[in-house]
Amino acid sequence: MFRSLLATSRRHALVLIPLALLLVSACGIVWYSRVGVAASIAHIGTPTATVADATDDADSGITILLDLARDAMRDGRLVAPQGSNAFEFYLSVLQLDPSNLTAQEALRETFPRAAVEIEGTINGGELEEARREIDLLREFDRDNFTLALLGGKLSAARNILTRQHEMEAARIQATVGRAM
Structure with missing residues (x-):
């Protein structure tokens, strides 16, 4: 009799355990959906807060970028190094706010100094860096005559x-030819 009772309880356990798991899962789904709906309803009443938060985030981002640009100017990082210079920071401000007068004025005022720095980069033989810097300035003023001149000077330097x-290669070939 004990064996039959044991076999019956195993069969019941095989049925009851999956049934209990299904019931617990269903309760969890119902509870989770009610919590999600309640959270959604709470947010429906405040759409302007979300827009205001996004505006505040953009304004704080612009403020941070302007501060970074001023620090870069103070440290003499006008167009270099890449990723941490005043020109890139001001251009990033203009991407967030194309009508930002502070960034526009700063770029306009620093453009001539940046051109002088680029000329020094070309004279120093850093031609790839000069190309990057010229491209950076073109993002602000594509049709500037000074950039055309710098581009010509860069081309001549190349x-x-x-x-x-070529002359060095010819000299090496001549030296190797004489050695044979």
Whole structure:
């Protein structure tokens, strides 16, 4: 009799355990959906708060970028290094707020100094960095004559460098040819 009772309780357990798990899952789903609906209803009444929060976030982002740009200017990081210079910070402000007068005026005022820095970069032989810096300034003023001049100077510097490399290669070939 004990064996039959044991076999019956095993069969009942095989049925009752999945049934209990199903019931617990259903209760969890109902509870979760009610909590989600309540949270959604709470947010429906305050759409302006969400828009205001987004505006505050953008304003604080602009303020941070303007502070970073001022620090970069003070530290002499006008167009270099990449990712941490005043010009990039001011351009980022304009991406967030195209009508930001502070960024527009700062870019306009620093443009001539940036052009002088780029010329020094070209003269120093850092041609790839000069290309990046010229492209950076073009983001602000694409049709500037000064940038056209700097682009010409960069092209001439590249041509000179190419000729120097060709002459060096010819010299090496001549030296190897004489050694054979």
